[in-house]
Structures are given as structure tokens and as C-alpha cells.
Amino acid sequence: MSRSIRDQANRLFVEGITPSRTQHRLKSVIPAHAMTHLKTFQDRYRYYRLSTLSEHSKPSVMGRLLVESRLDVGWDSTTYFSFGFEVVDGAPQIGYGGPSGVFKVGITTKQLLHGMNRDPSTFIFHWDATYKINSMAYPVLICGMTDPGDRFHPVAFFVIGEESTDEYEWAMRELMKVYEAVVGSPLKLDYVMGDAAKAPIAAMKNLPQLGIKTLLMCFYHCVACVNKRLGAVPQNVKALVSKHMFMMHYSRSGVECQQHWGAAKAAWSACEVLDTKDFVRYFETQ
Numbered sequence: 390m391s392r393s394i395r396d397q398a399n400r401l402f403v404e405g406i407t408p409s410r411t412q413h414r415l416k417s418v419i420p421a422h423a424m425t426h427l428k429t430f431q432d433r434y435r436y437y438r439l440s441t442l443s444e445h446s447k448p449s450v451m452g453r454l455l456v457e458s459r460l461d462v463g464w465d466s467t468t469y470f471s472f473g474f475e476v477v478d479g480a481p482q483i484g485y486g487g488p489s490g491v492f493k494v495g496i497t498t499k500q501l502l503h504g505m506n507r508d509p510s511t512f513i514f515h516w517d518a519t520y521k522i523n524s525m526a527y528p529v530l531i532c533g534m535t536d537p538g539d540r541f542h543p544v545a546f547f548v549i550g551e552e553s554t555d556e557y558e559w560a561m562r563e564l565m566k567v568y569e570a571v572v573g574s575p576l577k578l579d580y581v582m583g584d585a586a587k588a589p590i591a592a593m594k595n596l597p598q599l600g601i602k603t604l605l606m607c608f609y610h611c612v613a614c615v616n617k618r619l620g621a622v623p624q625n626v627k628a629l630v631s632k633h634m635f636m637m638h639y640s641r642s643g644v645e646c647q648q649h650w651g652a653a654k655a656a657w658s659a660c661e662v663l664d665t666k667d668f669v670r671y672f673e674t675q
Contacts, residue, residue, distance in 0.1 A: 517584035557592035
């Protein structure tokens with residue numbers, strides 16, 4: 390593999406591009422007679438991600454990286470750091486399953502945390518599990534916020550071994566601690582949005598010091614739960630439900646939303662299929 394091909398391949402590997410896709414992308418700039426075999430790309434991929442990106446499964450090495458990246462007040466604002474664990478005899482107490490507890494660790498930067506240092510009434514804090522694409526790996530809990538311009542800003546990332554109330558509450562407590570350490574003031578949230586799971590909501594209710602005023606459900610999860618509840622119903626029934634859900638979703642005020650909700654209850658109660666499924670009561674209690 391020539392240096393030119395290697396350098397171009399390395400840049401793609403950093404982005405998570407697979408060896409076969411990397412080879413395919415380089416076909417537009419590398420002549421066919423000079424193109425490296427796929428096996429060579431695969432070997433380079435494994436070597437580069439091991440030596441440069443530290444992608445391997447050695448707990449001792451990963452533990453050392455966590456200790457080295459632990460929060461240091463002298464670091465610049467864009468350098469990532471790990472948090473959420475103590476160091477005993479040079480080893481991070483992150484939990485390895487069994488008696489040592491559930492694996493838990495957080496990652497962020499000072500700049501990401503400072504992005505949330507604003508009036509809590511001007512943003513919605515998000516944390517949910519809509520990011521998951523791999524059921525074989527540890528879940529990654531993503532925390533972020535949406536500003537008035539409808540732009541999403543990540544705040545912190547957590548790798549957790551389980552998704553129970555204990556893990557969610559731990560994550561939020563650790564975020565509160567690191568936020569106060571970096572920003573210098575306690576974290577306050579007015580609006581919090583999560584998925585349809587009970588664990589994140591229960592965790593938030595255990596943290597009154599956050600000052601949360603409203604707990605919201607992600608609209609994607611709301612639609613998913615409704616579709617699950619409806620099951621195999623006629624298309625016109627699904628259309629009736631969707632119509633009123635979207636009218637409520639795009640309401641511009643609480644008063645308008647209540648008006649749409651009143652219309653929805655009347656329309657849904659008049660539908661025999663929905664009445665059989667006790668849909669109005671189900672929707673209202675979610």
C-alpha cells in the first residue's frame with residue numbers, strides 16, 4: 390500500500406468507514422492498476438484502529454486511557470475528558486459486572502457543558518435511547534439540548550451496562566456534579582424530554598434539586614407507542630388518530646393544544662374501534 394493510499398484510507402477509517410467502502414470510495418482517485426487489494430485495506434484498518442484509535446478489548450489499556458483522560462481543570466475547553474468514577478490504586482472504579490457493579494462512565498468537554506449555561510426556560514434537555522443501532526454492545530446514553538432555533542447541541546455521553554432507573558439517576562447526578570465543577574453553578578432544568586421508558590422519568594423524579602417543571606415524551610416514541618396500541622386497525626382509523634396527534638404536536642401554545650385535545654377526545658370517542666380499545670383513556674394517561 391502506497392503512502393498516498395494509506396493516508397487517504399486513514400482519514401476514512403477515522404470516520405468509521407469500513408475497508409470495503411474505503412476501497413470503493415478511492416476508486417475515483419486511484420487508478421485500477423495501482424489499487425490495493427481488499428485484504429490489505431482490512432489489515433491496515435485493524436492496525437490503524439488498534440494503534441491510533443485505541444480500539445481493542447484489553448480492559449487494562451482501556452482503564453489506563455480512562456484514568457489519563459479524567460477531568461483536569463487545566464485542560465482547554467475542547468479536550469474531551471471522562472468522569473463518573475473514582476480512581477483507587479491507579480485503577481478506575483467503573484464496574485466490570487458482577488460484584489464490581491454495572492459498567493458506567495461519562496464523557497464530555499468543558500465547551501459542551503458551558504453550552505448549557507443559559508436560562509433553563511430557553512431550552513429542552515434531551516436524554517433518551519433513540520440512538521441505539523447495535524444490540525450487542527453497551528448502550529450509549531446521549532444527553533443534549535434543543536435551543537429556540539430548533540438546533541440540537543450534545544452535552545455529554547454515557548456508556549452504561551444497563552438501562553434501569555439506577556443507571557439513569559447515576560448519570561444525571563454525575564452530570565450535575567461535573568457541570569457544577571466546570572461551570573461553577575448548579576444545573577437547573579425546566580423542560581426534560583425522554584423516551585417512553587419508565588426508567589428515565591423515574592430517575593428525574595428522584596432529583597427535585599434540578600427544579601424540573603415539565604417532563605415531555607419524544608414525539609417519535611409517542612407515535613411508536615400509539616401504533617403499538619392500535620395494532621391492526623383499519624387505515625381510516627389510523628388516519629383519524631394521526632390527524633389529531635399532529636394537530637396537537639404543532640400547537641403554538643398550551644391553550645391551542647388543549648383545544649386540539651378536546652377535539653381529539655370527541656372524535657376518538659365517537660369511533661367505535663378506538664372506543665373498544667379504550668384509546669382515549671390510554672392516550673390521556675401516557
